Amino acid sequence: xTRAADAAPTPPREALAHRLCTALGSAVDAAGDERAGPVFLxxxxxxxDGQELPPALRQSAFTYDNALAAIALxxxxxxxxxxxxxxxxxxxVDRDRTFHDGxxxxxxxxxxxxxxxxxxxxxxxxxxxxxxxxPYQDGTATGNVAWAALALLTLDxxxxxxRYRAGAERMLGWITANARDERxxxxxxxxxxxxxxxQTKLRWKSTEHNLDVHAVAAxxxxxxxxxxxxxxxxxxxxxxxxxxxxxxxxxxLGTQPDGGLQNLEHLALDTQLWPLLGVASPPDxxxxxxxxAHERLAVPGGFDFNEDRDGLWVEGTAQAALTLKAIGRADExxxxxxxxxxxxxxxxxxxAAREPRITTGIAxxxxxxxxxxxxxxxxxxxxxxxxxxxxxxxxxFTGRSVD
Numbered sequence: 001x002t003r004a005a006d007a008a009p010t011p012p013r014e015a016l017a018h019r020l021c022t023a024l025g026s027a028v029d030a031a032g033d034e035r036a037g038p039v040f041l042x043x044x045x046x047x048x049d050g051q052e053l054p055p056a057l058r059q060s061a062f063t064y065d066n067a068l069a070a071i072a073l074x075x076x077x078x079x080x081x082x083x084x085x086x087x088x089x090x091x092x093v094d095r096d097r098t099f100h101d102g103x104x105x106x107x108x109x110x111x112x113x114x115x116x117x118x119x120x121x122x123x124x125x126x127x128x129x130x131x132x133x134x135p136y137q138d139g140t141a142t143g144n145v146a147w148a149a150l151a152l153l154t155l156d157x158x159x160x161x162x163r164y165r166a167g168a169e170r171m172l173g174w175i176t177a178n179a180r181d182e183r184x185x186x187x188x189x190x191x192x193x194x195x196x197x198x199q200t201k202l203r204w205k206s207t208e209h210n211l212d213v214h215a216v217a218a219x220x221x222x223x224x225x226x227x228x229x230x231x232x233x234x235x236x237x238x239x240x241x242x243x244x245x246x247x248x249x250x251x252x253l254g255t256q257p258d259g260g261l262q263n264l265e266h267l268a269l270d271t272q273l274w275p276l277l278g279v280a281s282p283p284d285x286x287x288x289x290x291x292x293a294h295e296r297l298a299v300p301g302g303f304d305f306n307e308d309r310d311g312l313w314v315e316g317t318a319q320a321a322l323t324l325k326a327i328g329r330a331d332e333x334x335x336x337x338x339x340x341x342x343x344x345x346x347x348x349x350x351x352a353a354r355e356p357r358i359t360t361g362i363a364x365x366x367x368x369x370x371x372x373x374x375x376x377x378x379x380x381x382x383x384x385x386x387x388x389x390x391x392x393x394x395x396x397f398t399g400r401s402v403d
């Protein structure tokens with residue numbers, strides 16, 4: 001028998017995966033045991049400075065973060081915990097307080113769900129003496145609907161019935177009915193923003209959103225052979241081809257509201273990386289986007305969100321680690337995983353940023369008068385989920401290992 005002292009140490013990658021999977025599972029368990037039913041997890045916790053979160057974040061469970069958590073928990077082998085989030089997404093699409101067309105909101109109130117419509121985030125505004133909500137959180141971004149569908153498709157594998165697949169089909173149906181935009185380059189627009197019942201249609205198209213839609217539609221087409229899904233996958237793929245700038249080998253952010261492609265002055269890291277994960281057999285030319293990310297977005301230890309390089313974006317660094325592993329650059333991926341291991345909060349969650357605050361150059365919504373979307377050094381559900389996926393080598397766009 002091997003003595004404990006002689007046992008081989010746990011490799012860093014597996015140790016990181018174990019720590020992150022444990023943290024995600026503990027977050028689900030903290031909301032009550034399985035009898036508590038569907039649950040949404042809060043996206044952020046206060047940072048090391050101890051400052052309370054802004055009112056709009058205190059109860060907010062962002063749909064994107066929760067979809068990622070469901071996928072990561074599945075990769076961790078915690079399928080029953082993942083299903084509790086998946087069941088919350090199904091309840092959200094089935095029992096919205098206003099709309100019954102297959103959409104999900106950008107955020108919900110964290111915690112176990114009661115019967116009926118899932119509550120949306122909000123807070124009491126004492127100055128105005130009213131209950132306040134956030135227009136972005138009440139809205140529906142096309143990419144967030146697609147990520148919710150990816151989570152349900154992940155849970156569909158091995159499920160005893162087809163309810164998760166049916167939920168994903170409804171979500172893709174909302175996208176094709178409400179976001180399809182034939183203006184060249186044809187693709188899918190940003191979704192809707194604002195308060196019920198009259199919301200503003202977002203007319204810009206995002207490269208990232210179209211990649212998300214392509215991944216969902218291609219997955220459903222593989223499962224069902226449905227022609228409508230195959231058509232949606234083709235449209236979104238065409239947008240990706242149009243958004244790729246052959247000369248510099250970079251992906252544009254997308255289009256302006258008037259339909260024209262954006263220039264390459266501003267970049268985002270995920271836009272450069274995700275096409276290599278979400279498209280089967282991507283063109284070799286697309287790999288140049290990884291080199292472009294190194295040239296314009298790299299910071300010591302990893303990557304920033306955008307080109308101003310004002311700090312390390314932890315979630316994006318995890319995305320880069322997974323992408324590098326997927327394209328056969330495992331040694332570079334290991335370096336980034338080591339960076340992630342240094343960004344663990346006491347709870348086991350990863351911080352959203354290494355620095356106190358980093359910019360993205362992006363506005364939260366149409367009402368914003370300047371780029372006001374930031375990441376702070378706070379424990380973050382989405383970063384933790386991406387870290388787990390990177391450490392485990394799990395591609396969230398396909399439900400398969402990248403090994």
